[in-house]
Amino acid sequence: MLRESSERLSGNDRFEGFCIDLLNEIAEILKFNFVLIPIKAYGSRNAKTGEWNGMIKELLEDRGDMAVTDLTINFEREDAVDFTMPFMNLGISILYKKPQKMAPSLFSFLSPLSIEVWIYMITAYVGVSIVMYILARFSPYEWQNPHPCDPDPDTLENQFTILNCLWFAIGSLMQQGCDFLPQAVSTRMVAGMWWFFTLIMISSYTANLAAFLTVERMESPIGSAEDLAKQTKIKYGLKEGGTTSVFFRDSIIPTYKHMWDTMNRYKEMGENVFTGSNKEGATRVSKSNGLYAFFMESTTIEYVIERECDLTQVGGLLDSKSYGIALQPGSPYKGALDVAILTLQSRGRFHTLKEKWFRQKRGGGKCKEEAGGSSMASELNLPNVGGVFVVLIGGMGLALVVALGEFVLYCWEISREDEKSLISVLSEELVFVFQCKGSTKPVKKESETAAVDNMYGSDVYNCSGRNPLT
Incomplete structure (x- = not known):
């Protein structure tokens, strides 16, 4: 990437990044100088003509000695050029819009x-x-x-x-x-x-x-490549002409083969899901509001999600591969470069460089700080506990209905015993209730004749009806 500076820079000073630092450390170990020539395309072979483009073409035509970038080692490239031993391992994964926070349910x-x-x-x-x-x-x-x-x-x-x-x-x-x-x-x-x-x-x-x-909970519609393949609402794509497209194109796994056919079908229908670069793919995911997912290498995803806080990696790795430095076929520098890479690996320099350029430089680490703050337990708001108030109010309302039913039933029994109208008994009882004073209430006495009849008609004076377990 180009160095950010207020001064006009030239030569190798124009560039900075992980690969530039890696190349500088290798040059320091092996004691050589180099000149950087920027090439946009990584290098892919035309299926019809068999010709290469990008960095691979520059190496084959002897216009460069090595290609240093996030260049994936695969069978096609290994067959055309030589590679050093890997300096970083990775795999294909899914870049997707970060799941939205679930609105708390009333209950x-x-x-x-x-x-x-x-x-x-x-x-x-x-x-x-x-x-x-x-x-x-x-x-x-x-x-x-x-x-x-x-x-x-x-x-x-x-x-x-x-x-x-x-x-x-x-x-x-x-x-x-x-x-x-x-x-x-x-x-x-x-x-x-x-x-x-x-x-x-x-x-x-x-x-x-x-x-x-x-704890705030997140809801994501997809969790893996299989989930993407089973639905049609969320479209998915990848960088055209890269190793990720080669993986899907040549895959014999039914799920990935189906997804490759689906992406090409979208393209034929005029809805091109392929992009010209990984940056374009990340931008499309960010603006699609959850309706587009992008397949890319996990290291690039890791770099992007450290800076784009609304994006995240979904699922695991679909394959396993590595980055390496590409060389001309039969290059005499391969052995020395392998030794230098092993030396840097033993010193832990790859981890240091990754921390520097992935999580510190160029806006890295911003999303990590936000994630750390959001993982803390948040205070409870009304939407979190509103259902408890609904249950309380509902229970009190039900209790009021039951109390009114008991009151009316009680008044009806009194009106029947005293041979009064229900309305008069209700009015008398309501007057007493709304006086709101005193905690005692006079007992309703039965008439003497009714009391005597009730006494002789009860089980107390009925020996045949006495039952100790009633």
Whole structure:
């Protein structure tokens, strides 16, 4: 790349970059001088004429001694020119628009558990309540004296009605307890197992809830080349005439062969998905709003995503290959260059140069800082917990409806017993309710005749109907 300078530069001073530093270090080891000649094309062979272009052509026509760039070693090039041993390993991967942050759901608090687990929990809650109810009715130890001061009661009471069993189970699940507890061994065993179950489930839910509410989650429509091949909404392309296109063109893997045919079909239809350079491909991905993916070498992707924060690498490597320095066929410099590359590798210079030019120079490292800041847990906003307020308001509204139903039913029973109109009883009760003072209320007394009839018609004076377990 051209050096950024306010002065007019000439010769080798015009250029800088990873390969320039690499060439300078090799020249320092082997003690030679060099002159840089910029060539745009890397070098590909025309399938019809068999002629080469770019840097490979310059070497074959003896206009250069070596080609130093991100030149991939492949069979075609190796057959035409010589290569030094590799100085960097890489593979083909996918450059794509960075996944968008998912908008928090109103009911985000339900996300820590799957729908299947929620259904099983509700089923377990109902099932345990029913089992508790049945066992409580079976066990004689759950039938208690409702009046402890009376040593010889006429009836026994079982506090585990079906509604109380449901209340006991939900109180345990909410870690709030209940105002009555089982007395029999069998019901205590059921309660103990239910408490253990709720302990594990609530602990797991609480631990997972923090991650779901505080960590921003990303959503990506594709995760691999196979995902791209299976859909038609997102188009994909590559640099025309490069080694990446050769890989897809000559591949015998059905997925990659299908993708190559698809890219050519788009081109025939007038929607050219091929580009003239990797930079053009990266620009197209950035502007396509997630509707275009670009195949390129992983090292180039790594360089791009350090500077373009809206782009990212998707999936793993489709193949494995390397960069090397191309030489004229039978070049006498190959052995010395191999030794120099091994020397630099043993000194860790390739890693140092990569850190310098990929993550420090020319805007590198900018996206790493942004990623580091966004990975921290964020504060909870209303969209994250809004569903809890909806549930609370809904529960209060339902409770109000039930209370009104209970109130109307109570007034209806009083009107029937006292032979009054329902409207008059409702008005009297409403007046008392809205006075909003006092915590006591007078008891409605039955008439004396009705009380005597009710007393002699009850089970207390009916010996044949007395049942200690009712």
